[in-house]
Amino acid sequence: MKSKMRMCVSQFQVFDDEMAAFASQLGYTNIQMNSPALPGEKVWSLEDLKALKSRMEQYGLKFVMVENVPLIFYDKVILGLPGRDEQLDNYLLTIRNLHEIGIEIFGHHFSPTFVWRTRDLDGRGGAQVTAFDAAEFELLGNESMKEVMKRKKHLLDYDVFEVMQDMTAEDLFRNYEYFMKAVMPEAEKYDMKIALHPDDPPLRRGHHVERMICSLDDYKRAMNIADSPNWGVNLCLGCCSELGGANGVKEAIRYFGGRKKLFSVHFRDVQGQLPHFQECFLGEGNFNPPEIIRLLAEYKYDGLIMEDHVAKLSFDTVYGHRARAHELGYIKGLIDMMNYDEEQK
Numbered sequence: 001m002k003s004k005m006r007m008c009v010s011q012f013q014v015f016d017d018e019m020a021a022f023a024s025q026l027g028y029t030n031i032q033m034n035s036p037a038l039p040g041e042k043v044w045s046l047e048d049l050k051a052l053k054s055r056m057e058q059y060g061l062k063f064v065m066v067e068n069v070p071l072i073f074y075d076k077v078i079l080g081l082p083g084r085d086e087q088l089d090n091y092l093l094t095i096r097n098l099h100e101i102g103i104e105i106f107g108h109h110f111s112p113t114f115v116w117r118t119r120d121l122d123g124r125g126g127a128q129v130t131a132f133d134a135a136e137f138e139l140l141g142n143e144s145m146k147e148v149m150k151r152k153k154h155l156l157d158y159d160v161f162e163v164m165q166d167m168t169a170e171d172l173f174r175n176y177e178y179f180m181k182a183v184m185p186e187a188e189k190y191d192m193k194i195a196l197h198p199d200d201p202p203l204r205r206g207h208h209v210e211r212m213i214c215s216l217d218d219y220k221r222a223m224n225i226a227d228s229p230n231w232g233v234n235l236c237l238g239c240c241s242e243l244g245g246a247n248g249v250k251e252a253i254r255y256f257g258g259r260k261k262l263f264s265v266h267f268r269d270v271q272g273q274l275p276h277f278q279e280c281f282l283g284e285g286n287f288n289p290p291e292i293i294r295l296l297a298e299y300k301y302d303g304l305i306m307e308d309h310v311a312k313l314s315f316d317t318v319y320g321h322r323a324r325a326h327e328l329g330y331i332k333g334l335i336d337m338m339n340y341d342e343e344q345k
């Protein structure tokens, strides 16, 4: 049987002619955006979302997933700070607005300090890849992260790393429960799929900061907290691989795939496992890409599949059009080959 998993062009913030041409010319019609850069410091307006969707439609593209609102929309929810109820109201409004424009999956993370990396390394042919080393992170904190957080500080009027020094993973789980109690009934009402991305890297504690989703057990715990058919995972194979290598990836797919909890998949890999790893191209990491595509198909995975972080190729754009085109083509080739084999049976 032909697999129904759907590829998409993803992980960008601004939809413009360049992105439209990139998606259309490569032949992908489904679009995911990660924290679309729309006006608003508390919530996006329905008008702006509608305009975004219709611009995509002009190019024959379909807006199917939004991954993450900006942190400033729900930072108090994650951290349990005063003002979280107002942010929750806006989050519920966002669910209704996204439903209104036909969005199928709404992703979120619970990692206000974002992705942790400690340095860039030379990957294949000198392409730049990010790397993480837990001991280095413990010692220095994340220098590149501090630059990112400085930029975020223009939006947030406090230092997230500072606030999180006194928080534990248990506090985060408690705040997640508060979040889910408000979010899931609304998501069910509008049949919106709510998808959780794990922490990257899935390391419980680093540089005095604790994180929430650092194992399959943590993910199961979040699932039980949400307790809803509309809750599922935005499974980052990269994070699973960072933690448990190929077996970690397969275990997560089997667990969530078997429960119809796989809503979207970040198809990327790393070399090595915690405490240190580096990102890489597909096919040179911990897992065997054809094997993993087959495993997803075995579980009749019909959600979205996309590339995620990519290596920085020489002369590429900031978005990484060259690298992304390569990874997308790689994934599409695997799916087409698998479907061809199925037809021949």
Ligand SMILES: [Mn+2]
Residues within 6 Å of the ligand: 197, 236, 237, 238, 266, 308, 309
């Ligand atoms: Mn990811």
